Amino acid sequence: MSSDTTYGAALNKNNAKPFYKDISYREAGKFEETRFEKIHNVIFKSSDYASIIIAQEIASLIKEKQAKQEYCVLGLATGSSPIKVYEELVRLHKEENLSFSNVITFNLDEYYPMKKSNVQSYHYFMHEHLFNHVDILSENVHIPDGTISQENLHQYCIDYELKINAAGGLDFQLLGIGRTGHIGFNEPGSHYNSVTRSITLDHLTRSDAAPAFFGIENVPKKAITMGIGTIQKAKRIVIMAWGHKKADVVKETIEGGVTSEVPASYLQHHNNVTFVLDQEAAEQLTRIKTPWLVGPCRWSDKIKSKAIIWLSQKVQKPILKLTDKDYNDHGMSGLLAEEGSCYELNIKMFNTLQHTITGWPGGKPNADDTNRPERNTPHKKRILILSPHPDDDVISMGGTFLRLIEQEHKVHVAYQTSGNIAVSDEEAIKYAEVIKNILPEDEKYDINSIITDLKKKKEHAIDSIEIRNLKGLIRRGESFGATRFLGLPDAYVHFLDLPFYETGSVKKNPYGKEDSDALSKLIKTIKPHQIYAAGDLADPHGTHKVCLDLLFKVLEDLKEEEFIKDCWVWLYRGAWQEWDIHDIEMAVPLSPDEVLKKRKAIFFHQSQKDGVMFQGDDSREFWVRAEERNQQTAQKYHQLGLAEYEAIEAFKRYHF
CATH class of the missing domain: 3.40.50.10320 (LmbE-like)
Structure with missing residues (x-):
């Protein structure tokens, strides 16, 4: 499928229906169904552009439901991945009159315990990024309550599940994916039929959340989450992944087997799911990383370099020692046929790499710069x-x-x-106290005030100017x-x-x-x-x-x-x-x-x-x-x- 194919032509491999119509994804790059891939996916050059396309699909569904005078039930995600999606939905509301009056939302998860007013809460996140800016009815917004008492938590989770069912189930579920393979907060080990419940967070999940909490020690150890079974009941699922940190788990989810160790892999059983990726998140997929293993490919200079370096590392031989057999045995016979022999290929690749090495990053004066990475003039840049x-x-x-x-x-x-x-508060206090000790008595008021504010600062509070x-x-x-x-x-x-x-x-x-x-x-x-x-x-x-x-x-x-x-x-x-x-x-x-x-x-x-x-x-x-x-x-x-x-x-x- 060429890069200028319409978004609607990209078919969900499981049910052969357009997963969305009338929206272009000319920037998405090609989608090729291969023997390696078990979940439909599209790859975009830009996560921002991809987010806009996702938002437009959601907007179209809302309008379609409005025309039928029906509620549109959305399952929503938090974290950094959907931020631009919500930004575009807000823009569509403000500039193109998209109404959310018929929308009912159910959020995937919330930290536990967690006050709604806490800036790290998903309740705060959703209102900050979406709900405060659109005309959704407050009674139609459902976010797991991180303040519910421990003794009432089990029944609360049952009731949350019943509310989703009472609304008619989820028409559309938006997901991100964690590096543990979690969707929602369904960590490794989660069961296929799991429902809304409390769960203990994986250390890696807490580590990824640590910046928002100013340290892993402040990240809650538990959460409330919709279950895998709850998510799987959604009529349509779109799962986003941006950035190279997600590349490994994306490959595991799309190309690996279905396993509780990678909960997102359960989505292979859903009949209407699409993974939306940027180029960095997709970089470990076989068709992207090693396209010559998938089938015939166009041998551009970039692909040649990538393939020969991969081959050298794969067979653990220096480039100049690669043989015709090495090329043929590892899916690169087409390149060999195109070039004639491995000798010229090896020499050319070796020289290309050699020419990247320079001790003169600003360019070497009075030297031939034909094969150097930088120009030799001007000599002093x-x-x-x-x-x-x-x-x-x-x-x-x-x-x-x-x-x-x-x-x-x-x-x-x-x-x-x-x-x-x-800079930690402790580090700031240390420097402030040094300053205090060298200031004259009549000039210590301001620094004393800063020290007092630092020592009295509440957890997660934003620093004063x-x-x-x-x-x-x-x-x-x-x-x-x-x-x-x-x-x-x-x-x-x-x-x-x-x-x-x-x-x-x-x-x-x-x-x-x-x-x-x-x-x-x-x-x-x-x-x-x-x-x-x-x-x-x-x-x-x-x-x-x-x-x-x-x-x-x-x-x-x-x-x-x-x-x-x-x-x-x-x-x-x-x-x-x-x-x-x-x-x-x-x-x-x-x-x-x-x-x-x-x-x-x-x-x-x-x-x-x-x-x-x-x-x-x-x-x-x-x-x-x-x-x-x-x-x-x-x-x-x-x-x-x-x-x-x-x-x-x-x-x-x-x-x-």
Whole structure:
């Protein structure tokens, strides 16, 4: 199915009916039913666009029911995945008169115990993102009650189930998927016939929720959730997955067997379900990761590189030692037939990888740059390193940062956000008390007030402006410590403190004109030949993604500027993940001394060490993650037959 096929033509493989009609999904890429896939799925370039399509399907169902004077019963999800869906539904209500007067909703789940007024509650989430902005009747909104007493909880769950049945069952169920494979809060081990009940949350689920609760220790251990059996009764199910963190569980769900260890896999038995994915969430599917195993494919240069690197890693041989038999035995006979022999293929791939490696990330002066990742002119470039948080620069590209300074380029670094939310209250008190001890008595009132507020702060409360400013100053001071250690003058360090970030909570605002104006002004002032930016898209609604989207928007606005035509953008990855080898276009090797210096630069970010607030499910400190990731990249290059280095930082060029 070609990429310009209509949305309606994508058939549900189980019942051969259009799963939705009259909506285009030209950006979705192709859907090919393969022997590997057991759940219908479509893949979009953009999670934002995919969310709009889902919202339009929901809106069409609401209107269809209105025309019949019937209620439309929706099962709704929470979390980051459906945010844009709800945003589009609100827009349709406000701008296109979509009414929710005939809509009845049942939410999947809620933490237990949990007050409705708590900003982490799903009751708060749903009203914040949808219900407060549309004309739905309050009596038609049903969200599990996290305040129900323990003794009444069992009967409450039975009653919730009965209410769904009394409404006629769910016409449409919107789902996200957790990394444990949970849908709702149906964790591994959940039974196929399970109904609404209380459940104990998996550690990984709580770990993923930890940022919103300012630490895993604050995440409730229990929840109320609809059951698998309840969800399966819905007439139509759409399940969303965005970002590379979901890629493994998406593959397990779509291609694996039905198992209670991956509760979402039960959806293979539903006759009207569609998985809606962005490209990163789909990257582990066989037809995406290794399309040559599915059937004949078009051997573009990118697919060739991906396939040959995969083959080398699969058979554990350096590229130059791959044989015709290796190609034929692993589904790549078509490539071999097209090229003639493996010898030329191997040489070409080896040279391609070799040419990505450079010790001169700003370009090597007076050298032939035909096969180098960067231009050799001008010899001394103006360079802008964009760091979403005040430590992403040294964590992700500290060695390259150092190399650019030592090679005498005019390097600027801009910290896009203050990073204040990642400073713990305990860390802030420590710094505040130091300040207090060096201030004269008559100047201690304000700092005493901040210390008092910090010590009396209620759980999950949003910081005051004064506390956020203090925490921002802590991050700023740490950044100066790191950049000075690398040898960068203070005049080349910029703090944008973009307004979209300054909400005082994990949830951020969309970027706005004030944000784009600040970044645009800086870029126009520096007129960079190179921009380095974080390309880590693990969280489609996270700070890194907002900062990257903002950069792309500003570059689009500035595209007619003469200096922009000579500006190259290099994307690095954050602490969580590295580019795949076939995606890397510039690999900067680091010596043991440079690895050590990078480590010391990271150590200047003391508030993010030894008890970082947003640790994720990886217990290693950020410097350990970064160091081991760089070493693993070097090892992969070496295993492919390239020279052995201590570590490698990797970059992918963004062509705009």
